[in-house]
Amino acid sequence: MTDTTSNTDTPRLQAERDAGGSIVDLSVTVNGTHHQVSVEARRPLSDVIREDIGLTGTHLGCEHGVCGACTVLIDGEPARSCLMLGAQAEGTEITTIEGLAGPDGELHPIQQAMMEAHGFQCAFCAPGFLMSAVALLDENPDPTTAEIREELSGNLCRCTGYQSIVAGVETAVRVMKESGK
Amino acid sequence: MSSTNRSGLVGQSVQRVEDDRLLRGNGQYIADLDPDNVVHAVFVRSPMPHAKINSIDASAARRAPGVVAVITGDDLKDTTHPFPPLLMLPGLYTPMYHALSADKVRLVGDPVAVVLAESRALAEDAIELVEVDYEPLEPVADIADALSPSSEPLWEKAGSNVVMDHTDTFGDIDAVFAGADRVITERFECQRQSNQPMETRGSLVMVDDDGHMTIHNATQSSHALRWLVAALTDKQSMGASLKAIAKNKDRRSSFASGMKSFLQSNSDDLKDQDNSGAAAQFKKDKSFLGAMNKIGVGLLAKESYPTVKAQDIGGGFGAKGSIAREDIAVAAAALSVGRPVKWIEDRIENLMDGGQAREESMTVSIAVDNDGTFRGLKVDMVMDQGAYPGFPVGAPMISKMIKVMFPGSYKWDAYEIRSRIVATNKGKYVAYRGPWANETWARERMIDVTAAALGISPAELRLKNMIGEDAMPTAMITGPTIDATMSTRKTLEHALTLVDMEQFEADRAEAAERGHCLGIGIASYHEAAPGPPNYWDSINPGSGMLMPEEGYTTIEADGSVVIYTSQMPHGQSHETTYAQVAADELGVALDDVKLVYGNTDKTSFSLIGTGGSRGGPIGGGVVRKTSREVRRQIAEKAADMLECAADDVEIIDGNIHVAGVPARGITFAEVAKQAADDGAKGDKYGTPFEYGTNYNGAGDGGWSTATQICVVDIDLGTGKVTFPRYLVVEDCGPIINPAIVNGQVRGGVAQGIGSVLYEQATYDEDANLQSATYMDYLLPTAMEIPEVEVHHLETHSEGFENDFRGVGEGGMIGAPAAVTNAIENALSDYNARVTTQYLPPTKILELAGQISPD
Amino acid sequence: MKAPPFIYHRPETLDEALALLTEHGDDAKVLAGGQSLIPLMGLRMGRPAHVVDIGRVPKLDAIHVDSDGAVTIGALVRHEQANKSPAIAEHAPLIAQTMPWVAHRAIRTRGTVVGSIAHADPAAEMPAVVLATQATMTATSTRGDRTIAANDFFEGYLDTALEADEILTSVTFPAWPANAVSAVTEVARRHGDYALVGFVGKLVVGDDNVITDAALAFLGAASTAVRVTAAEAVLQGAPANDESFAAAAEVVSAELEPPSDIHGSTAYRKHLAGTLTLRGLQSAANRIGASA
Numbered sequence A: 001m002t003d004t005t006s007n008t009d010t011p012r013l014q015a016e017r018d019a020g021g022s023i024v025d026l027s028v029t030v031n032g033t034h035h036q037v038s039v040e041a042r043r044p045l046s047d048v049i050r051e052d053i054g055l056t057g058t059h060l061g062c063e064h065g066v067c068g069a070c071t072v073l074i075d076g077e078p079a080r081s082c083l084m085l086g087a088q089a090e091g092t093e094i095t096t097i098e099g100l101a102g103p104d105g106e107l108h109p110i111q112q113a114m115m116e117a118h119g120f121q122c123a124f125c126a127p128g129f130l131m132s133a134v135a136l137l138d139e140n141p142d143p144t145t146a147e148i149r150e151e152l153s154g155n156l157c158r159c160t161g162y163q164s165i166v167a168g169v170e171t172a173v174r175v176m177k178e179s180g181k
Numbered sequence B: 001m002s003s004t005n006r007s008g009l010v011g012q013s014v015q016r017v018e019d020d021r022l023l024r025g026n027g028q029y030i031a032d033l034d035p036d037n038v039v040h041a042v043f044v045r046s047p048m049p050h051a052k053i054n055s056i057d058a059s060a061a062r063r064a065p066g067v068v069a070v071i072t073g074d075d076l077k078d079t080t081h082p083f084p085p086l087l088m089l090p091g092l093y094t095p096m097y098h099a100l101s102a103d104k105v106r107l108v109g110d111p112v113a114v115v116l117a118e119s120r121a122l123a124e125d126a127i128e129l130v131e132v133d134y135e136p137l138e139p140v141a142d143i144a145d146a147l148s149p150s151s152e153p154l155w156e157k158a159g160s161n162v163v164m165d166h167t168d169t170f171g172d173i174d175a176v177f178a179g180a181d182r183v184i185t186e187r188f189e190c191q192r193q194s195n196q197p198m199e200t201r202g203s204l205v206m207v208d209d210d211g212h213m214t215i216h217n218a219t220q221s222s223h224a225l226r227w228l229v230a231a232l233t234d235k236q237s238m239g240a241s242l243k244a245i246a247k248n249k250d251r252r253s254s255f256a257s258g259m260k261s262f263l264q265s266n267s268d269d270l271k272d273q274d275n276s277g278a279a280a281q282f283k284k285d286k287s288f289l290g291a292m293n294k295i296g297v298g299l300l301a302k303e304s305y306p307t308v309k310a311q312d313i314g315g316g317f318g319a320k321g322s323i324a325r326e327d328i329a330v331a332a333a334a335l336s337v338g339r340p341v342k343w344i345e346d347r348i349e350n351l352m353d354g355g356q357a358r359e360e361s362m363t364v365s366i367a368v369d370n371d372g373t374f375r376g377l378k379v380d381m382v383m384d385q386g387a388y389p390g391f392p393v394g395a396p397m398i399s400k401m402i403k404v405m406f407p408g409s410y411k412w413d414a415y416e417i418r419s420r421i422v423a424t425n426k427g428k429y430v431a432y433r434g435p436w437a438n439e440t441w442a443r444e445r446m447i448d449v450t451a452a453a454l455g456i457s458p459a460e461l462r463l464k465n466m467i468g469e470d471a472m473p474t475a476m477i478t479g480p481t482i483d484a485t486m487s488t489r490k491t492l493e494h495a496l497t498l499v500d501m502e503q504f505e506a507d508r509a510e511a512a513e514r515g516h517c518l519g520i521g522i523a524s525y526h527e528a529a530p531g532p533p534n535y536w537d538s539i540n541p542g543s544g545m546l547m548p549e550e551g552y553t554t555i556e557a558d559g560s561v562v563i564y565t566s567q568m569p570h571g572q573s574h575e576t577t578y579a580q581v582a583a584d585e586l587g588v589a590l591d592d593v594k595l596v597y598g599n600t601d602k603t604s605f606s607l608i609g610t611g612g613s614r615g616g617p618i619g620g621g622v623v624r625k626t627s628r629e630v631r632r633q634i635a636e637k638a639a640d641m642l643e644c645a646a647d648d649v650e651i652i653d654g655n656i657h658v659a660g661v662p663a664r665g666i667t668f669a670e671v672a673k674q675a676a677d678d679g680a681k682g683d684k685y686g687t688p689f690e691y692g693t694n695y696n697g698a699g700d701g702g703w704s705t706a707t708q709i710c711v712v713d714i715d716l717g718t719g720k721v722t723f724p725r726y727l728v729v730e731d732c733g734p735i736i737n738p739a740i741v742n743g744q745v746r747g748g749v750a751q752g753i754g755s756v757l758y759e760q761a762t763y764d765e766d767a768n769l770q771s772a773t774y775m776d777y778l779l780p781t782a783m784e785i786p787e788v789e790v791h792h793l794e795t796h797s798e799g800f801e802n803d804f805r806g807v808g809e810g811g812m813i814g815a816p817a818a819v820t821n822a823i824e825n826a827l828s829d830y831n832a833r834v835t836t837q838y839l840p841p842t843k844i845l846e847l848a849g850q851i852s853p854d
Numbered sequence C: 001m002k003a004p005p006f007i008y009h010r011p012e013t014l015d016e017a018l019a020l021l022t023e024h025g026d027d028a029k030v031l032a033g034g035q036s037l038i039p040l041m042g043l044r045m046g047r048p049a050h051v052v053d054i055g056r057v058p059k060l061d062a063i064h065v066d067s068d069g070a071v072t073i074g075a076l077v078r079h080e081q082a083n084k085s086p087a088i089a090e091h092a093p094l095i096a097q098t099m100p101w102v103a104h105r106a107i108r109t110r111g112t113v114v115g116s117i118a119h120a121d122p123a124a125e126m127p128a129v130v131l132a133t134q135a136t137m138t139a140t141s142t143r144g145d146r147t148i149a150a151n152d153f154f155e156g157y158l159d160t161a162l163e164a165d166e167i168l169t170s171v172t173f174p175a176w177p178a179n180a181v182s183a184v185t186e187v188a189r190r191h192g193d194y195a196l197v198g199f200v201g202k203l204v205v206g207d208d209n210v211i212t213d214a215a216l217a218f219l220g221a222a223s224t225a226v227r228v229t230a231a232e233a234v235l236q237g238a239p240a241n242d243e244s245f246a247a248a249a250e251v252v253s254a255e256l257e258p259p260s261d262i263h264g265s266t267a268y269r270k271h272l273a274g275t276l277t278l279r280g281l282q283s284a285a286n287r288i289g290a291s292a
């Protein structure tokens, strides 16, 4: 699937050139769909995903790498999309929260588990927690509570006190073990 | 009536209705909206804490690439009104100020201009080109500075930086203090904190071709925002306004009838009001009357009021209940450029002026007898409201809540509180989850100090003085009625049974051998959630009219259930809990209920929206009352159709039938269609069945209560504090959804732990902000916050059909007291006395005598 | 919080990258993992006119172990790659012990080991590891390669001996002695934050339990990472026991004068450095005899 956007002559990009900034042509695959966009070189990947590609499930909480809400998977590894230029993602495969559910809309076990565990409240932080949790479970399908807490400590939540989020990951571990996924 | 409540959803931890969209990344937060042709707003903010503005030159910025417009403070003076003084309390001066500062800046971050450009990045480039000539003034950095008569006043008309000084006395304070065995005094200081929702503030304003404005905003209070934007952005001449009013007969008569009904329904409250504050304000600053008049007439003349819309909101904790100066500036900018204007605050701005709270100093004296009987209580409080008061709720209103709640769940013979509010060159003070919480902190801390002085255990001293059921009904010394819902004593008694003190002492001895100190701390409290009818009057006479909230339950022609609420959910799961309540009342499934919120065209006016633990008792109460009435209407109609008595109608899983004969049932759609065919049409939404009510949540109590007990472990080598145990016994009456209640409690406790160990909005002695990033303002992570055991009591308020009580704030209110009490207890071998709320590792080791202060 | 505009370069070869740096000098910045440079630009504290993204330059992501056991880490080796590398676990155990302390995984997957050394944050772990192991930095420019010794590399806060036209292409850690043990420990306000003070220590202990070599390096304790040689001297020749460790800790506390900031006072950091020295040395000594 290709979703090509060609927008080199928007007022935004024209002004960017006047301001002395480079424009880069960027080709990335997000959740299995290929995208070709022209963006400012200074544009962080998070803004490219949200504004140029239009997937707003990835959130920006601090834009300096501390809160973790913008965490996505780049070629399967978790990364802060606010601390990467879009240009650095050239040629990569990116997974965002929108890419977790199956093609038929079936929730990923971590999504299902968070629902069962009442993991989140305002859920602004949820995209980052979900992507960090997926990365953790990919690498360590049977983490201890302490390992879950350590791995999730790169993501801030202001609503829950974390206990329900940790419980959600534990639920997902159980479900994934049972279903042999 | 209860025979139809078959679905039994209330009381179950049903899964959240919100989660399907939020967990898929399909939520819609303010930053996600991206209309065509949008321009991005970035504010030019003062780098100086306190300075006169001599001039602003924006010409270079206006020429910068991608810049659409630059609007300065002077420009806005022509197009907007200043924020009016809303709450004029006796002894208070309330300043007036514009959305952008034109003459003077009062904090680092004070907005002086706004740049609109094709991208946020280009706008950030251009703000660097706006040249502002500042003439520095002496900064006022803290309470001590502000109390000094020689400090440079932020508000000239206030005369000094003390903007309020008021004393309230209850009982014969002098006699009680003179008659007590001992008087113990201590001063407690709480550092400045910040609400810090994970989503910053933001607004997107669009003006359509007819001039109608739509504001998408992450607001806890959509109607207040709508009215304030309407009021402040309407700046035609008085003459033009009067002409418009004269021409518009409909508006005149609807205003007159609205006014009449307002006066009628609030006549008692209006009579009770104390107008001496307004008189004093007028003496100091006559201009407010003129501004209020212009605003009032302008509002009357206005063609259309903005529509405020909000969907998903990433937390607020009070900070998004304030109407921001930026909100007004963005609306004015959209009116002037004719393109959609989007402002998404960044985290630095949010840490500078997105809302700060809790900076209070409290000197507390307890008059007590040697047997531990509390006699009298005296408090001398100074609140630091920063540069601009939060609107509409800021330090003045909160000082009154502190006044009422400080005596807590204990019996006193007399009480006096002096409340001073000072202005300093720091971020604006807003309500933060349990805004009055420092009364609990200082009181519960003081009780431990007193217990130590008397040689009585903290638990025993509390039990000796805490009001129990045997004394009820009674009233707090400050006025509010106390009934059985003030169950603090039960929570304390229950919490004490959950702690094994022998085991704790053994653990403590074992820890000591490892160079660790264990301590245990208790905090007990009650909170108005929403409180009895006279709670608001005790805060400020006549303010009871703030309490009620209007909402509707409707059945549409296709049989679907739609609830309208003025609540503004931002994490509290209203879509789930309200559906639980309505589904039970109506006998339908959870999915059959839809909640409409966040759109001011569709919901009723509410000054508050979501805040003050109102969501359960008031908003939830409205849902229960209105659904119950709609169920009655349906039963009546169905009785006709089923040819039975209304009392014999049963509704189970949406099947309306004669009791015991479900096979011959009819559907909501059939009944709704019949009703519509017969001409049933509600006044407000035009649906076949609808009922709305204006409800104030009153029982005679309306209290939520809790006791928190925690055990801390302090590592003397590092000053790090951990929590081997944390437990909360809470009582918010009947629970709608236990998982949601637990989440509220735990989230509140986490913030309270943050308050003590991690969080400080730090300013240097010249009022420069030191904590402008998340590397320096520290929100605790999953590694710092322990598991919190939550135990529930469910005390009912007898005789009231609707008994839900709020639970959003309690966790936060109690935690700082429990944690600081535990820390002092842990360090008792070192004679530590904890008088500050903020205890970072350095302070811990200073208290433990391991290091001396630098 | 958006970066100022810049011209973006993505060289495909090292020569191309070096030519760009020669051409733009002080106006250019090397972009490696970006975990420090990008936030600094977002805060507009870094404003390079040219950004040279070395992310596509081939062969810089190698971890090489030479025949005598020295480990060379290339400029594009990510923290997480080092964290999981069997070669590093075997030949550079101190680096393996260090990696989990660096930030969080989602930052370690992007941030580079060498970038962290080039960035020279005094509160970062790798500069202290460089000092403790006496690693050698290889700086490359159009003028060729040169090596810089550990003790000459860190010149001040975020300041190193690198010239504007140089890329730090690799760092070489000398072969790890068979009988060496080590420990890394630190205290941060929150898990994963830059440390208030951190300890990186290495001991070489003879069969008679006598310490023959000690290296004690600290982060967060000065304007650069530092070694405390006076404390090392206390350990030199002393038995590896609690008494010696406590004596060394006392010297560390006395010697260091860490700056005070909003997260910790000087007195606190001195006390903490002592605690960490004692605990770190005890933890290292616990590894004596365990297979290295």
Ligand SMILES: Cc1cc2nc3c(=O)[nH]c(=O)nc-3n(C[C@H](O)[C@H](O)[C@H](O)COP(=O)(O)OP(=O)(O)OC[C@H]3O[C@@H](n4cnc5c(N)ncnc54)[C@H](O)[C@@H]3O)c2cc1C
Binding pocket: A064, A065, A066, A083, C029, C030, C031, C032, C033, C034, C035, C036, C037, C038, C039, C075, C101, C102, C103, C104, C107, C110, C111, C112, C113, C114, C115, C116, C118, C119, C121, C123, C124, C125, C126, C162, C166, C167, C168, C169, C192, C193, C194, C195
């Ligand atoms: C929230 C957060 C927490 C963090 N916590 C820690 C922590 O606890 N400990 C820690 O050590 N670090 C921490 N970091 C920083 C992180 O480890 C960085 O990755 C590291 O400091 C720099 O590596 P980089 O590859 O990302 O460098 P970049 O950000 O790409 O570059 C940093 C600087 O080094 C220069 N540079 C990079 N590589 C080279 C090279 N090969 N030659 C010449 N110059 C070069 C750049 O020009 C730039 O000036 C944290 C970062 C964040 C955002």
